[in-house]
Amino acid sequence: xxxxxxxxxxxxxxxxxxxxxxxxxxxxxxxxxxxxxxxxxxxxxxxxxxxxxxxxxxxxxxxxxxxxxxxxxxxxxxxxxxxxxxxxxxxxxxxxxxxxxxxxxxxxxxxxxxxxxxxxxxxxxxxxxxxxxxxxxxxxxxxxxxxxxxxxxxxxxxxxxxxxxxxxxxxxxxxxxxxxxxxxxxxxxxxxxxxxxxxxxxxxxxxxxxxxxxxxxxxxxxxxxxxxxxxxxxxxxxxxxxxxxxxxxxxxxxxxxxxxxxxxxxxxxxxxxxxxxxxxxxxxxxxxxxxxxxxxxxxxxxxxxxxxxxxxxxxxxxxxxxxxxxxxxxxxxxxxxxxxxxxxxxxxxxxxxxxxxxxxxxxxxxxxxxxxxxxxxxxxxxxxxxxxxxxxxxxxxxxxxxxxxxxxxxxxxxxxxxxxxxxxxxxxxxxxxxxxxxxxxxxxxxxxxxxxxxxxx
Amino acid sequence: xxxxxxxxxxxxxxxxxxxxxxxxxxxxxxxxxxxxxxxxxxxxxxxxxxxxxxxxxxxxxxxxxxxxxxxxxxxxxxxxxxxxxxxxxxxxxxxxxxxxxxxxxxxxxxxxxxxxxxxxxxxxxxxxxxxxxxxxxxxxxxxxxxxxxxxxxxxxxxxxxxxxxxxxxxxxxxxxxxxxxxxxxxxxxxxxxxxxxxxxxxxxxxxxxxxxxxxxxxxxxxxxxxxxxxxxxxxxxxxxxxxxxxxxxxxxxxxxxxxxxxxxxxxxxxxxxxxxxxxxxxxxxxxxxxxxxxxxxxxxxxxxxxxxxxxxxxxxxxxxxxxxxxxxxxxxxxxxxxxxxxxxxxxxxxxxxxx
Ligand SMILES: [Zn+2]
Ligand SMILES: [Zn+2]
Ligand SMILES: [Zn+2]
Ligand SMILES: [Zn+2]
Ligand SMILES: [Zn+2]
Numbered sequence: 074x075x076x077x078x079x080x081x082x083x084x085x086x087x088x089x090x091x092x093x094x095x096x097x098x099x100x101x102x103x104x105x106x107x108x109x110x111x112x113x114x115x116x117x118x119x120x121x122x123x124x125x126x127x128x129x130x131x132x133x134x135x136x137x138x139x140x141x142x143x144x145x146x147x148x149x150x151x152x153x154x155x156x157x158x159x160x161x162x163x164x165x166x167x168x169x170x171x172x173x174x175x176x177x178x179x180x181x182x183x184x185x186x187x188x189x190x191x192x193x194x195x196x197x198x199x200x201x202x203x204x205x206x207x208x209x210x211x212x213x214x215x216x217x218x219x220x221x222x223x224x225x226x227x228x229x230x231x232x233x234x235x236x237x238x239x240x241x242x243x244x245x246x247x248x249x250x251x252x253x254x255x256x257x258x259x260x261x262x263x264x265x266x267x268x269x270x271x272x273x274x275x276x277x278x279x280x281x282x283x284x285x286x287x288x289x290x291x292x293x294x295x296x297x298x299x300x301x302x303x304x305x306x307x308x309x310x311x312x313x314x315x316x317x318x319x320x321x322x323x324x325x326x327x328x329x330x331x332x333x334x335x336x337x338x339x340x341x342x343x344x345x346x347x348x349x350x351x352x353x354x355x356x357x358x359x360x361x362x363x364x365x366x367x368x369x370x371x372x373x374x375x376x377x378x379x380x381x382x383x384x385x386x387x388x389x390x391x392x393x394x395x396x397x398x399x400x401x402x403x404x405x406x407x408x409x410x411x412x413x414x415x416x417x418x419x420x421x422x423x424x425x426x427x428x429x430x431x432x433x434x435x436x437x438x439x440x441x442x443x444x445x446x447x448x449x450x451x452x453x454x455x456x457x458x459x460x461x462x463x464x465x466x467x468x469x470x471x472x473x474x475x476x477x478x479x480x481x482x483x484x485x486x487x488x489x490x491x492x493x494x495x496x497x498x499x500x501x502x503x504x505x506x507x508x509x510x511x512x513x514x515x516x517x518x519x520x521x522x523x524x525x526x527x528x529x530x
Numbered sequence: 531x532x533x534x535x536x537x538x539x540x541x542x543x544x545x546x547x548x549x550x551x552x553x554x555x556x557x558x559x560x561x562x563x564x565x566x567x568x569x570x571x572x573x574x575x576x577x578x579x580x581x582x583x584x585x586x587x588x589x590x591x592x593x594x595x596x597x598x599x600x601x602x603x604x605x606x607x608x609x610x611x612x613x614x615x616x617x618x619x620x621x622x623x624x625x626x627x628x629x630x631x632x633x634x635x636x637x638x639x640x641x642x643x644x645x646x647x648x649x650x651x652x653x654x655x656x657x658x659x660x661x662x663x664x665x666x667x668x669x670x671x672x673x674x675x676x677x678x679x680x681x682x683x684x685x686x687x688x689x690x691x692x693x694x695x696x697x698x699x700x701x702x703x704x705x706x707x708x709x710x711x712x713x714x715x716x717x718x719x720x721x722x723x724x725x726x727x728x729x730x731x732x733x734x735x736x737x738x739x740x741x742x743x744x745x746x747x748x749x750x751x752x753x754x755x756x757x758x759x760x761x762x763x764x765x766x767x768x769x770x771x772x773x774x775x776x777x778x779x780x781x782x783x784x785x786x787x788x789x790x791x792x793x794x795x796x797x798x799x800x801x802x803x804x805x806x807x808x809x810x811x812x813x814x815x816x817x818x819x820x821x822x823x824x825x826x827x828x829x830x831x832x833x834x835x836x837x838x839x840x841x842x843x844x845x846x847x848x849x850x851x852x853x854x855x856x857x858x859x860x861x862x863x864x865x866x867x868x869x870x871x872x873x874x875x876x877x878x879x880x881x882x883x884x885x
Pocket of ligand 1: 112113114115116117118130131132133134135
């Protein structure tokens with residue numbers, strides 16, 4: 074569903090910018106000059122771009138097409154509804170900048186409807202913005218960080234009312250410690266991971282934890298990420314390469330409610346190229362230097378996908394479309410739709426797009442570290458281990474990918490590694506959640522248990 | 531004295547980490563363990579034996595054709611299978627099955643290699659030729675259609691020729707030399723092309739069980755590098771020249787990517803295969819319904835099989851017939867933008883990766 078030829082207009086918007094005062098010189102010219110050179114959508118204005126199969130849009134239509142993809146994703150999947158309080162994760166980059174812009178525009182529109190309605194029954198969803206500060210890990214000069222944060226604050230406060238605030242959340246907040254202790258612990262934790270890819274992925278998990286923690290503590294009920302088709306395509310390939318084929322489909326849907334605060338990806342159908350273009354055209358300010366290039370496996374994957382995209386401009390779409398055909402998980406939809414504040418149309422549409430009920434009845438267990446659903450082969454390799462040590466129980470409960478790329482190789486360091494992890498992560502492994510590993514293991518030995526209570530051993 | 535000491539250290543003072551007795555002679559590509567040659571042979575062969583046993587690839591008494599091209603994969607496969615057959619009493623009747631496409635200077639040379647293998651390993655050899663089956667050699671086809679699209683013929687004809695040769699030999703199964711790198715590449719290619727049906731079955735170790743003759747891949751988990759290493763140390767006699775009609779005698783993007791991955795994380799190849807096995811693909815995703823070709827009886831989803839369509843074009847002087855049509859659905863990688871800087875995304879042009 075990610076992109077079919079009719080909705081994905083991912084063509085070249087490379088050389089339309091002559092009219093804007095940007096620098097790109099035109100590199101392609103329209104081949105057949107017989108046809109009147111008009112936007113394919115409105116058939117009135119001149120297109121921005123002169124060549125290519127797709128993307129013969131004028132500026133207005135390009136914009137409205139992109140916003141249309143966002144809105145369709147939001148409404149079809151009930152990603153944001155009037156009663157919601159939405160937290161937008163903002164990194165300063167073009168994707169999350171557009172996510173912020175579009176969420177803001179949507180909020181403005183519903184504010185307008187609210188103001189116009191007589192009984193004021195339609196509510197307007199709330200929006201907050203959060204930036205996760207990872208400067209503890211990336212040694213960027215503090216003046217640069219301060220400057221970037223200042224810029225981002227300005228971006229957020231410059232948005233038209235309703236007013237929004239940019240919250241700065243240091244990544245070490247996941248430890249719930251004094252800030253200096255937290256920084257110390259984060260450094261130690263990341264330093265104990267020897268594989269560069271593993272370190273990068275662990276940081277990503279911690280970022281999600283920090284976002285979840287902040288959202289939960291501040292009354293938000295949705296977390297908006299700016300992940301676009303291009304980034305998702307990279308994730309499809311890197312998850313495949315890391316042996317995470319089973320859990321992959323959990324990560325790439327519009328909605329992911331395995332977290333306490335459901336995560337939504339309204340830009341899932343937009344290409345990075347389009348988002349960059351929009352930022353340029355509309356003068357949306359982005360803060361680029363914070364985006365560190367990937368290393369290790371993730372770096373290889375992104376240059377591979379880049380190369381493929383050059384070879385065929387629809388490749389990213391195809392990759393995401395393939396992965397979109399994998400069966401999603403039961404948690405890949407926004408729960409509780411009986412709320413009367415959800416418009417009927419959304420509810421109906423969601424029904425149409427979502428899973429059959431038979432597929433939704435399943436109890437997944439999750440890797441306590443990366444929170445990806447575990448498949449049976451991961452669980453059976455877990456059963457082989459017999460140990461009473463906490464660290465080993467934790468290790469055995471994790472997915473094989475985390476075990477390989479994040480865990481220390483020798484068992485003696487394992488206890489130390491576990492002691493550095495944020496409390497909630499370790500707790501996830503120990504207790505399991507309502508449908509977690511523990512209960513699954515329990516099921517397998519049920520016939521041998523004499524008591525129903527889990528406390529008795 | 532001192533000099534000699536440091537020299538012996540340099541040359542491999544390290545002991546094999548498996549037997550702890552002999553000097554390590556190589557770094558095992560799959561695990562990076564430093565091991566001796568003898569232990570390498572043993573783990574290499576034993577792993578393949580385990581794959582055969584765990585997946586029940588063969589039953590005692592079966593007749594098995596080994597698809598033999600004279601290249602490294604099939605040569606090592608023939609050698610190892612005949613070894614294991616003897617050692618573990620599989621009680622298999624093994625045959626070498628080769629296809630003679632009729633390519634002067636390429637196939638005739640590689641067939642010489644297979645003929646030597648026949649004697650070296652004591653395995654009966656059957657050669658089926660395009661000329662006998664279709665009335666055309668590849669040389670003749672290329673004379674008619676030129677160097678463009680010739681691999682379409684090559685691939686389609688070879689796949690069918692292997693089946694026909696196998697039925698002449700009355701074998702129960704064909705074993706092919708596809709290795710772990712090949713399968714990992716196929717997984718990636720199917721993702722890149724949006725081919726969910728092929729993605730769902732490309733990691734199966736046995737395929738075509740519904741068809742006339744099933745095929746299996748005993749090297750599913752065997753790294754290409756280890757196959758080369760095995761052939762090198764055992765001094766096996768194989769042929770390594772690329773097909774002269776294959777216009778791209780280099781690796782494709784996906785293969786390069788896999789080699790890059792292997793360099794920083796050898797396990798990535800196995801992880802890709804593991805992902806391929808574990809993708810959540812609903813069972814309703816099936817290949818198109820298979821029937822039989824009206825002309826030759828070969829399995830086909832169309833009225834006529836691809837080979838018959840291509841053949842008809844050749845015989846009627848319309849060699850383009852059947853070339854443009856894509857094989858299945860979603861073949862978007864093939865139609866446009868196939869090449870950039872002279873490189874394509876797949877490494878094997880003649881369709882040997884996908885069967
Ligand atoms: Zn227009
Ligand atoms: Zn994990
Ligand atoms: Zn040894
Ligand atoms: Zn060829
Ligand atoms: Zn036929």
